[in-house]
Amino acid sequence: MTDRKNIFFYYLSDQGLEDKLNALYQLAESNGFTIVNDFEHANIIVSIGGDGAFLQAVRKTGFRQDCLYTGITRSGESGLYCDFNMDNVDEMLKTIQYEEMEVRRFPVINAELNGETSFYCLNEISVRSTIIKSIVMDVFIDDIHFETFRGDGLIVATPTGSTGYNKSTNGAVIDPKIPCFQVTELASINNNRYRTLGSSFVLNSDRKLTLSVQQDGNDYPIIGLDNEAYSIRNIRDISVTLSDHVIKTVKLKNNSYWDRVKRTFL
Template identity: 45%
Template sequence: MNNNIYKTVYFFAPHGEETREVHDELSDIFSRHGIEEVAASDDADIIASIGGDGEFLQSVRKNNFRDDCVYLGIAVDDANYFYVDFHYRDIKTLEEAIDQDNLDVRNYPLLEVSINDNKPSYCLNEFTLRSSIVKTIKMDVYINDFLFEQFNGDGILVATPTGSTGYNKSLGGSVIDPLIHAMQVTELASVNNNTHRTLGTSFLLNKERPLTLLIDKNLDYYPIMSLDNEAISVRNTEKVEVSISDKLIKTLKLKDNTFWHKAQRNFL
């Protein structure tokens, strides 16, 4: 019998009937270990997504990035993932994890993004801003209140350490250990010539160094922005502020399944 403080679970299963059999089987397994399924995610101590990394990210977003619960992902295919730690065909590993007297958790940092001084939004993976037209976008890049550079190019990507293995890596950014609570800023096709100069490489900012992007309003860029796998539609974007949030997402910490184990499986 499970004696830990986590007593309820909510299953995030966006594919509905496609995963109904898996859902029912998982509900029975959790129940046998003293963790009962609830119908509302607000009542859950554990939120378990069924699917891949995309479903995991959705489960976190649709539950408002709750930091008072534990998230876990359960895959239904044989792919390797970065956020999803379990597979429903490997029930033993899942049962061993949830049957601990005290679940061992790891914390993942979030990005906090404010657009035009509006209420902040959050993302676990990455924030992107790019031009919506076939033309480069210009913006002033501030670190704290210091004007660092005047950017001209396709756009900017800001990634968390866990998000550093995705789009950021494909742009030549570094893979960052999640124990380092920093965000990585990476350029998208910057213009570098005698008129325009940027750093030309990605860089890291810690929690005490927020990033501010002031969009050049001489032209109507209508930038396209995204938080993880969700697009944001803000027509008149003038200022974007990005920082490491005080909020942290909790996931189960497993032996031999660290971030670097996953990096090795996915890339080496």
């Protein structure tokens, strides 16, 4: 991994951070790395901040398949995607440059809207009504009708996304080594007309999930892609599959995904 020398730092500017970054840049350069201003010229992309910053770094740089991502948290921050803190940046640089580095691969889902526009998601895609009424969607698995959902919305999460929005709605936490994605309901209505499973369910990597939005005033739902929200005109259907893309991150030894889940939640 010694050929990985070009680093791009992604962060939201503030004066306190700028002062720390100057020291970080000097440390990186003294270890033989080059700081680049264009992420397309980087083979290491580093986010500064928590998981939100990491998700934005991945999205804004196009889910690069030919580079490593890593996250650095600041004091008081935690992150399931971030193995390093501003206090141990030197350890990160030495890990990349000298040690037998372990690479973690996080699965990504692909969401296709109306059979036209595709988006990648590292955490989840969520679909919710933009008006004060429930949203109705027909749910298909591999093009076979499964259920008709009525409620606040649905979340389709990756294994790593299972610890965020999905977990807060009583979805399961999934090991990121399992190639799958999870569907979780938001306040489903169950009566004589509408009947749903009533619990989250997990789909294998080769499955296709299709959500068909009934055009009853909810033609413009809010689509959440990771930590960004879009209001897209006339949503008819959303097809979700597990992508062949993965996000590669630097993994510290003796710091597994479940170690970080324990530190974060227990």
